[in-house]
Amino acid sequence: MNYNVIRLPCAAALLVSSAYFPSRAEAKQQNRILIIYSSVDGKESANVKKLDLLAGHFSSRVTVRKDTDVKASDMADKDRVIYYGQTKRKLNQKLVALINDRKEPLISLGYNAEQFSRFAHLSLKRKENVYQIHSNQEKTGLSLENGLNVLDVSGLKGQALVTYKSSDGQTHPFIWKTKTSDYYIGLTDLLNDNLITAKQLREAFGETPGSTLLYLRLEDISPMSDEKLLLQAGSFLSKRNIPFVMSVIPVYLNPETGDKVYLSDKPKMVKVLKKLQSMGGSVIVHGYTHAYRYSETGEGFEFWDAKADQPITEENAEDTPAVLEKEQNFPNETAYQSYLRPYRDNENTYTKTKLKLAIEDLTASGLYPLSFEAPHYTMSEQGYKIASDYFSSIFGQVQLSDTTWKTSGTAPFLTTPSMLHGMTLYPETIGFVDTSDQNPLGDIEDHISRMIDFEGGVAGGFYHPYLGMKYLPELVDQMERIPNGEWLDLKKTKQTVKTDKVKITTNGDGTIHVENKLNAFTEFVKHHQQSPLEKALWILSAVVLLFVVMFVMYTFYLRATLKKRIFKERRNLG
Missing domain, CATH: 3.20.20.370 (Glycoside hydrolase/deacetylase)
Structure with a gap:
């Protein structure tokens, strides 16, 4: 090759x-994504950055804002909005109104989704750690080695996409698609979700593998x-x-000598x-x-x-x-x-x-x-x-x-x-x-x-x-x-x-x-002068080179002087 x-x-x-x-810039320009997050300290947590990583597959133009900083201008040119509630909190009513006024489908993860009109009937029943889940697209269940913390919710109308079974054998959904194509993902910790969120985002954005x-x-x-x-x-x-x-x-x-x-x-x-x-x-x-x-x-x-x-x-x-x-x-x-x-x-x-x-x-x-x-x-x-x-x-x-x-x-x-x-x-x-x-x-x-x-x-x-x-x-x-x-x-x-x-x-x-x-x-x-020792060696080399050049020049000078004197003496001797 x-x-x-x-x-x-x-x-x-x-x-x-x-x-x-x-090539990343070619196929993604049609989607402009806004991620809005609610975290304990208001900072972009590792979980928020993980969501940024996932969303960046669907658009090369992803904007991330904390809930209290969102303005109408942030949403004006966005094709999709993803809300991520990592912590429970009463959301600013201006933010809620901005999201409620949007006609495009909303993707919501974690807490606080029930404050938006399209998820108004959602209620949190419990948070559980599960080790096996089932997708409606797959015939067999998926086993999770490290377990997964999920939010068991009720009150949504639409299609349950991913479920788990509790110890009493009951089936509980934690990921939904509503009749208006809004998606709810009942996860708060995205660092160990075993590709689940990626799959749901792919479905929400209509991407075929x-x-x-x-x-x-x-x-x-x-x-x-x-x-x-x-x-x-x-x-x-x-x-x-x-x-x-x-x-x-x-x-x-070399860490022992410092040599490069x-x-x-x-x-x-x-x-x-x-x-x-x-x-x-x-x-x-x-x-x-x-x-x-x-x-x-x-x-x-x-x-x-x-x-x-x-x-x-x-x-x-x-x-x-x-x-x-x-x-x-x-x-x-x-x-x-x-x-x-x-x-x-x-x-x-x-x-x-x-x-x-x-x-x-x-x-x-x-x-x-x-x-x-x-x-x-x-x-x-x-x-x-x-x-x-x-x-x-x-x-x-x-x-x-x-x-x-x-x-x-x-x-x-x-x-x-x-x-x-x-x-x-x-x-x-x-x-x-x-x-x-x-x-x-x-x-x-x-x-x-x-x-x-x-x-x-x-x-x-x-x-x-x-x-x-x-x-x-x-x-x-x-x-x-x-x-x-x-x-x-x-x-x-x-x-x-x-x-x-x-x-x-x-x-x-x-x-x-x-x-x-x-x-x-x-x-x-x-590029090859990085350490003080190397700099000193370069200076020493330059000095030595200078003395060598001076010595050679002086040698030539003495030889020329000697020749001139010998020539003069021969002329004088006739």
Whole structure:
């Protein structure tokens, strides 16, 4: 499988980049979605962001507002409204009136739906934790390993879509479709709903499941990876006619010595990566060092301070990070935001520098990244906003909280949520081969079964090349048992990756367009001066070089002087 690279003059590159955008923008413009939420503290909780992830599949224009902030102008141009009551509360009558005046169907989740006229007769009977549910579209029940908290309601007229049975054998509905095509979903916790909300939103938006998108990432490829094992894995996938993704880290950081090994220092690895890039592999940026402070590449976090469990606070990773104070220590939110501002400025500089260096280092080596994957899927929302200036898409899962990295999530399908500021998410849904488990492929098999049941989503996972070929063929076989599956070829989608000196675009035909303004020597010097020791070595090298040049010039001067004197003496001797 071959690909073409076209290096464009500046004007032509700008023409192409303005004409093509990622495919996410094409089919979603007809839906403009407003999500209104009620939460305990009025902030976007992880559950709200999970709903944003799900809604982003149906529209690239999703707006999220807390209930007390909604204005008539927010609703004026929206095609669909989704209300999510995560907590019980008396809603503002202005908000209720705005929703009641709408003619379009309403989707309501959780509490407070009975305050809207179309759900006026709804009453909450109880909240229960259930382990098996039944959909009217499926013949068999669905077992839930971790259970599900559902709201048992009554009083709605229409069709019960999903039910459960209580201990007394009675059937209780918790998801309804009314006669006016309004939907009620009796769930308050969306982080563990096992694809249920996604299915109901798909029905509410009238989407018919299509083919399932499959992708496989070769993960954590750094300058210190084994290029032979990488070539073996990539060649196997190429022979199976499977396009694949390569998550590349341009710099390896040794945590004990602080030494860095650059991809440019490993010509054999670069040669293998370029070969695989021409055999169906697509490069994506997996951080710059995949490390923060003194952690090892591939093990550490890069865009989140995992030790303090907080966003990055220092512009220079070698500086001791400040531990952020909690919001409750401030008199109001304005004071807290003012306190955070300088730290966010530092995070902004740090993140921009890392992303820029990663893209430009790879490009300088003839490797053309088409997307981004945050190390360990961790990043603040400001981090995602910054990343959206460089990338049109992102792979994996996303962090759903700005207070801890331990809450993450994804969607079962392609999505462009508001929290990613325009980036399309290619979700990781089936996991990876975990050799610490007795059955390394066990979890993947379970997740694949769920994606078979879901239909038309994304079955994405990753594989570490250092495992060799022991598990890769079986993993591919498992993925290909998904009916109507199609492998993702990132080069045949529309992508944009850019810095102020590099622009890489694809228009969907498999061709990579590259605009490259990098000066090789200047960029090498600039990109390879990261630590004070390295800066000192560069200065020392320059001083030594200067003395060598002066010594050579002085030697030539002495030789010229000596020749001149000898010539003069010979003339005098006659």
